[in-house]
Amino acid sequence: MILTKVALSMLVAMAQAWTLDSRELIPEDGSSLTKRWLPKVSKVRGVNLGSQFIIEEWFAKDSWKNMGCYGWYDEWNCVKALGQAKADEVWKNHWNTWITEADIKQIKEIGLNTVRIPVGFWMRESLVYANEYYPRGGLPYLDRIVGWCKKYGVYAIIDLHGAPGSQSPNEEFTGHIYYQGVNPPQFYTSANYERALKFLEWMTNRIHTNGNYTTVGMLQVLNEPVRGGVNATDMRKNFYPKAYERIQAAEAKLNIAKADRLHIQFMKPQGTSWGSGDPREFLPSTEMAFFDAHRYLSFDNRIEGTKKAYITQACKDNMGTNVTVGEWSLSVNSTLKNTPEFKYQGQETWYRAYWAAQAESFERSNGWIFWTWKCDGVEDWRWCYKQAVEAGVIPKDAGTAAALSPCSRYT
Template identity: 55%
Template sequence: MLSKPLITALLAFASARIAQCIPLESKDESTRHSRRWLPSVDKIRGVNLGSQFIIEPWMAYDEWNSMGCGSTNDEWQCVKALGQDAADAAFKKHWDSWTTQDDITQIKSLGLNTVRIPVGFWLKEDLVYDSEYYPRGGLAYLDRLVGWCADAGLYVIMDLHGGPGVQTPNQQFTGHSVSYPGFYTQENYERAYELLEWMAERIHTNDSYRTVGTLQVMNEPVHASDYSSLAADMIANFYPGAWNRIRDREDKLGVSSSDRLHIQMMGKAWGSGDPSSHLPDTTSALYDDHRYYKWDTSVTTTQDGYISAVCQDNRGGSDIIVGEWSIAVADAVASSDEFQIGDQAAWYGKYWAAQAQTFEKSGGWVFWTWKCNWIGGVNDWRWCYQSAVAAGVIPRDAASAASISPC
């Protein structure tokens, strides 16, 4: 668990480096492994770069169609349908254009300090079996993207979003929507470990990754209420195994204790159990919390009901980052007069501010997502930070939430 003194030291270090205009990692090998930094403010304020490396057709429909994937549900199906070479070409065009350097510049200009980058295990192509269907060639685009983030001074959370064998059933974000999660085997744990080791080494040895400070070992695994034995095995075996493999690789690289990565797991609120219960250590551990009031059936689905639920919420301590959230509301009321986006922009602005303020009681927040591409160009900005800013719903200064929150 991150202590207050550790956070204070990390933030003070980052502020000093920025103020002195000194690169966060010196070219001098004797000082290359400087302190692994956090943003130069006291809270994470960021956006996810969703559908950059794992496309979710529900939020990128027109893009998906333009790639020739419109009749398929996920990346696996698209690659299988198009054939490997044609799929690789289509995905490279997407990777090249979905998130641009102008996007990164704009993110920085809006007072955001962090991006979370969801990736699939297939980014390390030698981990993919001949019987699996995933696009190839994404690494060069990731290298370019994190370099842009580093140049802009944006902190990066690298998120293993799609695991080998699939960690959650029936979800496009895994890259392969299947009915049963096959991740929870020693064979697939090993593939994930190899990806995490490889990524940790890349972060510490490739200058483009110099502002990547957190490595999330698995996004949204199964809930214990649905798959109790799988969740228990992950807590007992996968999390400590991932922790040890990352730390062992850092030891082999000679990484100083002050420069080690923050290792992130889904927190207890996710419902898979206590991720720290079998860890050998929790120094520089972070926990991810995804809070979508849209899906919370205990919330009264009125404007006052949503605001009340948000303002009364508290997600935990400074080691918890709310890594996904939106300003969407329940489907049953989303098109009603009370929540119609064409007329209720002012209320949605308060809803955003209330959530941002609430999540800053913890370690901060990362909105889902930066960019969307709906069917026929429909502009539903409840999921899309960029278009919500353009619509005047989210302010141009991410730090202004407290001054406009109704809480």
Template identity: 55%
Template sequence: MFNGTVPSTNSTHNGTYGNTTGVSWLPSTEKVRGVNLGSQFIIEPWMAYDEWNSMGCGDLNDEWQCVRELGQETADAVFDKHWNTWITQDDIANISSLGLNVVRIPVGFWLKEDLVLEGEYYPRGALKYLDRLVGWAADAGLYVIMDLHGAPGGQYPDQQFTGHVVHKPGFYTPENYERAAGFLEWMAQRIHSNRNYRTTGVLQVMNEPVHAFDYPAEAADMIKNFYPTAYTRIRAMERSLGVRPQHQLKIQYMGDAWGSGDPTSFLPANATNLLFDDHRYYKWDSNVEQTNSGYISAACSDDRGGTDIIVGEWSLSINDYYQNNSEFAINSDAGVDVTTQKEWYQSFWAAQVQAFEQSGGYIFWTYKCNWIGGMDEWRWCYQSAVANGVIPDDASSAVSLSPCS
């Protein structure tokens, strides 16, 4: 358990590892089976309602608004308490005990505090807790995907996950590309020179940028100008540290299925150690028949692509219009047999897992929630779904539970 101290943010590898090291990643023979640590470093009020209220931010929409409203010093103090308690060492041990092998950690660019401009509002002081968290993961035998989840200017409209809800995404400028690239090369350096990060094997350059069908110019510009810059800056940092090619980070982009375009279009011809992220929420797929059998059929027939594709976000949630009807409701107040409902959701979980493991694997969104819509909404929350007997306590059991023939 945490003893009340946090490691120095300047800690480096000892003599056994030298000044820098190649990080380790999951063996190629294993599938990614993981969970996101959502709302640890970017709080999304929709999934952490009680926590957000306890911080004095209950009627505010995002971290930016909370810091601006509370004032920097007060906000830093309440966020410090949150970072220290939201995901604990016991949580990390529990994740490992459930047969999972990866955690994805969403972070904002403001973790590197000198990138924050005058007039921007973000909490300060999270880095020591990130150092501690990845160290816990390494000690527990878990691998880490470090995910740049919140970009300078906001990369997607009207989303709390960016840390600053904006109606028009402001990320797509040379100045903000430079800030994001600066974050990525700094993070690459930290990963290779701080022993706590020894199992942080993947660095994701951007979570959920705009779709090309909504913002064609922005998406095209990002793929042409930011994506190759991110790659070359990370690799240049690794070369400067003497990291051998076989010990490099895997660099992850949102894949083709996300809809921003081909992420490899302008990458160097010799680009190596690439992974791709795919977010698969049947909840928002209008082609899925809104019945028990329709959802199962969609999952069983899904093909997400090759082993370099990881389904980095997914859930058990159902279309908003249907989620509380007799087929899908998850509480007895709706007049349903909760036991039968849980059995179906376990089948839905297993069908998705089986499909995603045909590719590189999966990372559930998310590990922990805090009263979504006034209820224990385990369709989004791995920890709660296990506690309610929906997701089994051994992730490898999916094939034996799957309804897919």
């Protein structure tokens, strides 16, 4: 997971990442220091809290419909349609009920140690322009969730999933869908970079000064930007280095000890996971920098459409050292998923092996974070960890992948 230029510094950073059992917290009132605690973690085993703060209709269908958003496919357009006051009301009900304390408790009980929390820049409401449409009032609910993580000893990653102007085309996860070639994403401007940088600074300060955030140890600067092209180059040159510098400058201003600083996460380089180029290219340093690989075998068209081929590929995967797989699922190619061989009903035994093969392979690196924890209005559990556990596909102990894996028979 850790990205550094020399092997020794990689090992040092890795030790800082996963073996710390205490860190310092600077209270908001500037009083004496208190301890902040992080769980000792050898391998990341986690889930994304998808659709908590950026709702994606495709796996939250019932909630989306009940909010009055049916027919819209991003938060922007539903907020605009409902009107700001009404939207704020219905979103607060969603934030209050989608992820509860019982969810975090269950996440811990079934052997998971990490959550990744996707958020939009609009959580810092002062950054939102008057002509933009996003729900207001989400911050107290983020504070509450990370407080539950602290209570149950769950490591947390806060991920800037929806950037100003949206960073990727045709995606619900940005909060506002822009369509490539018609009205492409608007993130790649100096003004929107600056808004994202201000969000990252603000979140850094909150993590270090609010006692609920004591198991938050990583801040991801941007989820899934465009793949390649002039915008990706501009981002690597003009956004990534500033994000790194501004996060560390905010920590320096607070006099955060080196050992207590946040790990700063970037998407994994082109050729291995994400086609936006190497994020290290213009960084002033790689200390405390991490990689996030998204590995969806369902989107790998090189895999022959057989069960054996999927297991074989899963067993071969190796994301390399110092990497977490921040998103993955149990899905297969859309042309196959409803065929008799791959449909989820009646194929639980095979999907259990498929889960174990992927999880074991990702643990050759620094671990994995499944997309996503829960779904509603969707019977297909291949994207829904909680439902897959209930179906008996994913075991109730996330640490059993190696024991259940079929890879010894395929490699």
